[in-house]
Structure formats: structure tokens, C-alpha cells
Amino acid sequence: MRAARFHSYGAPDVLNVEDAPEPHAGDGAIRIAVRAASVNPIDVLLRAGQLAEFLPLDLPAVPGRDAVGVVDEVGPGVTGTEVGDLVFGLGGVSDTTAEFAVLTAWSAVPEKWSIAQAAAAGLAGATAAAAIEALGDLTGATLLIEGASGAVGTAVAAFARAAGATVIGTGRESSHPALHEIGVIPTTYGAGLAERVAALAPNGVDAAVHSAPSNSLEDLVAIVGDASRVVTVVDSQGAARLGAVQANARNDSELLRRAAALGAAGSWVPRVDHEFNLTAIVDAHTTAESESGKVVVTFL
Numbered sequence: 001m002r003a004a005r006f007h008s009y010g011a012p013d014v015l016n017v018e019d020a021p022e023p024h025a026g027d028g029a030i031r032i033a034v035r036a037a038s039v040n041p042i043d044v045l046l047r048a049g050q051l052a053e054f055l056p057l058d059l060p061a062v063p064g065r066d067a068v069g070v071v072d073e074v075g076p077g078v079t080g081t082e083v084g085d086l087v088f089g090l091g092g093v094s095d096t097t098a099e100f101a102v103l104t105a106w107s108a109v110p111e112k113w114s115i116a117q118a119a120a121a122g123l124a125g126a127t128a129a130a131a132i133e134a135l136g137d138l139t140g141a142t143l144l145i146e147g148a149s150g151a152v153g154t155a156v157a158a159f160a161r162a163a164g165a166t167v168i169g170t171g172r173e174s175s176h177p178a179l180h181e182i183g184v185i186p187t188t189y190g191a192g193l194a195e196r197v198a199a200l201a202p203n204g205v206d207a208a209v210h211s212a213p214s215n216s217l218e219d220l221v222a223i224v225g226d227a228s229r230v231v232t233v234v235d236s237q238g239a240a241r242l243g244a245v246q247a248n249a250r251n252d253s254e255l256l257r258r259a260a261a262l263g264a265a266g267s268w269v270p271r272v273d274h275e276f277n278l279t280a281i282v283d284a285h286t287t288a289e290s291e292s293g294k295v296v297v298t299f300l
Helices: 041-048 115-119 122-135 151-162 173-181 193-200 217-224 236-242 253-264 278-290
Strands: 002-006 015-019 030-039 066-074 086-090 100-103 105-108 142-146 166-170 185-187 207-210 230-232 274-277 295-298
Touching: 002 278, 015 278, 030 086, 030 115, 030 278, 041 278, 066 100, 066 115, 066 122, 086 100, 086 115, 086 122, 086 253, 105 253, 115 295, 122 151, 122 207, 122 230, 122 253, 142 151, 142 217, 151 166, 151 207, 151 253, 166 193, 173 185, 185 193, 193 217, 207 217, 217 230, 217 236, 230 236, 274 278, 278 295
Parallel strands: 142 166, 142 207, 166 185, 207 230, 274 295
Antiparallel strands: 002 015, 030 066, 030 100, 030 295, 066 086, 086 105
16 A cells, blocks of 8 residues: 655655555454545654654654544444445554554544545544543633644634633634634733733633643643643643643544534534645645644545
């Protein structure tokens, strides 16, 4: 099969499109003929070797954590999914940017989503679902999202609004019209955040989600006033130091079904900013690590 692979850690140009062995579905898993995969921040870090001490890869490695495609193998123990189904979901730590990928968590693709949007939904959706799950009941609550315009942030906003929360979200001023469109009260990030949030939520903020790689976790804890009501998906060290909650995506089909339900209801459209064909995998990774926005790699 054709796959993007890297034989050594490094810059995007270590990636090549080449022949690789086909994977096959094991117990409780499915194999898909991939139609698109996304490039997530963790894919960039893994390829660059920045996580090699904690998450070493067997090289050569295929990048990618999530994908969308048509089921062509169903492993033992799988029920409710058949060959020919269009699904999106999560593979292993790094293995989905290939013609075939094995998923261990998945959901049917909502009709409202394009293929590219479904490709962008797996990791972002599971991460957001886990963050909201960690906060429990949000009915009537006010939630602050740091990085609300990003791939995970927009998903968190959708989950929070569906749970009955009022959402305030930070983002660049250029993103504020888009945040308004998804029901988020926008503000800018950086110095003075507490004062800006206080003006928008005079009765206080009940919880916060730190979904962007900023140094604002301590500020969020101070704004909320209770570290146990602040969830970060990007700063595990800060969470340990401050007593905040660390939430991570996990390969759980239920989290993806929740994300798909939001999509089916029209409450969440996964963010896609750039699309590249597999043959332009170097450009895809270069864009992902040098620009803001969600990158999707398509298979034609």
C-alpha cells in the first residue's frame, strides 16, 4: 500500500510516500480504506522526535492519529459495523496516513460532514468529549475556553453549548466573527484576560478548558478560583503543578459517537483550513507546524 513514512526523526522533509506493509484488523478493530487523514500537533511532535523519550516509535513510521474511510475488514468481536460503512476514528499512536489503517475506536460519519471534515473530527472530537466529560454537569454554567477558535476549541464549545453552558472563548480578533457564529462570546487572549472575562461574566466563570498551547493555565485557575474546575488538554506539567485536571483523547468509540451526534444535529462542523493530497505530505506537515489551522491529507 502507499503510505507516508519517515525513517528517521526530523523536519517535514524526512517524509516520503512509499510502499509499506498493509495492516490488518485484529480483535475489536476494523480496517478502513483511507479517504483522508488529518495532521495533528502530536503528529508533528512525534515526527520531529520531540516525544521520542516518552513515545518512541518503531521506525520507519507512518504518521497520523485519526482518519476517515470505508470499512474493508472487520475484526473478531466487532458488532454493528460492516464492510462498506463510512466511518471516522482513531488508530494507534502514529499509523493512519496510509491507504489502509486500523481503527480501534470509530463512529459512522454524519451526513452533514464532508470527507475532510470527518478526517478532522477524530482526535479533536475525542479530546473535546473527554474534556467536557471531566467537568460533569454544565447546565447553566459559564465556561471559558482558551483557544476557542482552534480545532479542539471549537469542538469543546459545541459540546459545552449542547450541555447547556454559556461559552466565552479566546481567540485572535480575526476569529471573533466565526466564534459569534458558533454561539461563543469572544474575547482576546493574553494580558488582561481576567478583566475582560469579568466584564463579560460579572457573576463569574464556573469552569475553564485550556485547549491552546499557551502559558495561561495559571490565569485560568485564578479566574475560575478552583483548580479542579479547570481542564487542560495541552499542559500536563502545569496541571500537576497547579492541581488542574489533565484530559486526553482515548480510543473510546463512545466519545466519537458523541461527537458524531453533534455533527448530525448541526451543532459542530469540524474545522478544516488546509487540504493536501498525499503526494504533498511534506507540504502538509510544513503547513501544520508553521501556520495556525487544521490540515487534512486526502487520498485520491
